Amino acid sequence: MTQYKLVFSGDILPGHDPDQVKAQLLAMLKLAPEQAPRLFSGKRVTLKKGLDAERAQSYRRKLSAMGIGIRVEAERDDTEAPRPATPPPAPIRPPQAATPPTPALDLVPAEPAPATEMDCPECGHHQPRRTLCLNCGCDMPRVLAAREAQAQEAKAGVSDIQHRSLRIHPGDAPVVQAEPARLFGADFGGRIGRRSYFAGSMLLTSVLMWIALAGVRMESFLVLGLCALVGVFFGIRLSILRCHDFDWRGWWVLITAIPYVGALFSLLLMFFPGSKDDNTYGARPQPTSWGAAVGALVVVVASSMLAFSFFAQDIAGAAMRYGDTAGLTSDAGSASGLQNAALRHYDPARDRIVMYSLTTCGYCDQKRAQFDALGVRYREVFIDTDRSAGEAMWAKLRAGGWTSGGVGTPTLEVNGVMLPNNPSLEAMSQHFLAGANRF
Numbered sequence: 001m002t003q004y005k006l007v008f009s010g011d012i013l014p015g016h017d018p019d020q021v022k023a024q025l026l027a028m029l030k031l032a033p034e035q036a037p038r039l040f041s042g043k044r045v046t047l048k049k050g051l052d053a054e055r056a057q058s059y060r061r062k063l064s065a066m067g068i069g070i071r072v073e074a075e076r077d078d079t080e081a082p083r084p085a086t087p088p089p090a091p092i093r094p095p096q097a098a099t100p101p102t103p104a105l106d107l108v109p110a111e112p113a114p115a116t117e118m119d120c121p122e123c124g125h126h127q128p129r130r131t132l133c134l135n136c137g138c139d140m141p142r143v144l145a146a147r148e149a150q151a152q153e154a155k156a157g158v159s160d161i162q163h164r165s166l167r168i169h170p171g172d173a174p175v176v177q178a179e180p181a182r183l184f185g186a187d188f189g190g191r192i193g194r195r196s197y198f199a200g201s202m203l204l205t206s207v208l209m210w211i212a213l214a215g216v217r218m219e220s221f222l223v224l225g226l227c228a229l230v231g232v233f234f235g236i237r238l239s240i241l242r243c244h245d246f247d248w249r250g251w252w253v254l255i256t257a258i259p260y261v262g263a264l265f266s267l268l269l270m271f272f273p274g275s276k277d278d279n280t281y282g283a284r285p286q287p288t289s290w291g292a293a294v295g296a297l298v299v300v301v302a303s304s305m306l307a308f309s310f311f312a313q314d315i316a317g318a319a320m321r322y323g324d325t326a327g328l329t330s331d332a333g334s335a336s337g338l339q340n341a342a343l344r345h346y347d348p349a350r351d352r353i354v355m356y357s358l359t360t361c362g363y364c365d366q367k368r369a370q371f372d373a374l375g376v377r378y379r380e381v382f383i384d385t386d387r388s389a390g391e392a393m394w395a396k397l398r399a400g401g402w403t404s405g406g407v408g409t410p411t412l413e414v415n416g417v418m419l420p421n422n423p424s425l426e427a428m429s430q431h432f433l434a435g436a437n438r439f
Helices: 018-029 033-039 053-065 140-156 160-166 194-218 221-245 250-257 261-271 290-310 312-321 335-342 362-374 387-399 425-438
Strands: 004-012 045-051 068-074 117-119 126-128 353-357 379-382 411-414 417-419
Touching (some): 004 053, 018 033, 053 068, 068 117, 068 126, 194 221, 194 261, 221 250, 250 261, 335 425, 353 362, 353 387, 387 411, 387 417, 417 425
Parallel strands (some): 353 379
Antiparallel strands (some): 004 045, 004 068, 117 126, 353 411, 411 417
């Protein structure tokens, strides 16, 4: 069986610190520092003998990782040489002292390699001079030329750091230079920072608030379902882009579905910084300005106040319906006081009230119960079952200058004046007063 040896000629692979390589090799061979000049003199030195092919390649890979250029050469096998039929008589020689066995790491200069042979620069296989390696198949002249060019660059002042910056290592995912991710879009690529995540969440909350309130006002399950879909889609998208900033995969957002743990995870996304440098999902995003973040918060607060103001009459009406107005006003001590104040000019014999309702309207049920409890006389028509009543209501609204599109129910007609969107008793009382002034 062919055996191999490890031959070292003082070569240090590019990209490694020569002083560190020398120190590691001397420590591995257990040699004194004074022997370093001899070891790295450029002469061929045998480091280990008697290795099979697998072990020789294993040693070469390990030493190459340390930055040591090693060649694997086959040893001459004299036992396989043909023997003559009649061996010549051995010459008589004077007795010599026995030669001790050569150690594995003998550091004995070996004979120079013949010019007709070469070692593969990739796998170290010793072979006749040729273009393609017999062992690994690499183009040996091109590899040697590339290494020579790299050595020339090193002499010209190109640092090892610059070499590493231009090299793509196996297993390293390339960084994709892409446009910054938008807060609201349909794609899931890119990454966003903390302030962008905060601003996007605030703006999304504001939009969802108005859509949800519109759905409740219109009593439309379609609008409420649309609100839910918009909230889920864009909420998940913002969380995925924020996870990308930590160099995490988007599947981490599933943690938000876990009770309590999801809330802590959302706080982590909101307040903890992501990767400081480029990562798998792109370059570090430009931070959103503090002004934009504070502006998004102001939008949410303003939207909440406007929405509450817009629906304050409905809230007051519901409170009156259930007899609890202590938290809404300080002028009256009870709901009956507010109701009596609103109806003090109401005259059942004079004021005509028509209520346009839907058979499925919850606000209509509340208004009906309120009128019945207060003794208000009214006529109710259902516009979803009586088509002519619906057409008459729309004709009166247009005649009164209504141009805002759809209306909420119940819509009241007080002495010929159309009051859409479930008006309160206070709004109705203004038209009672107008009727009293006319007579």
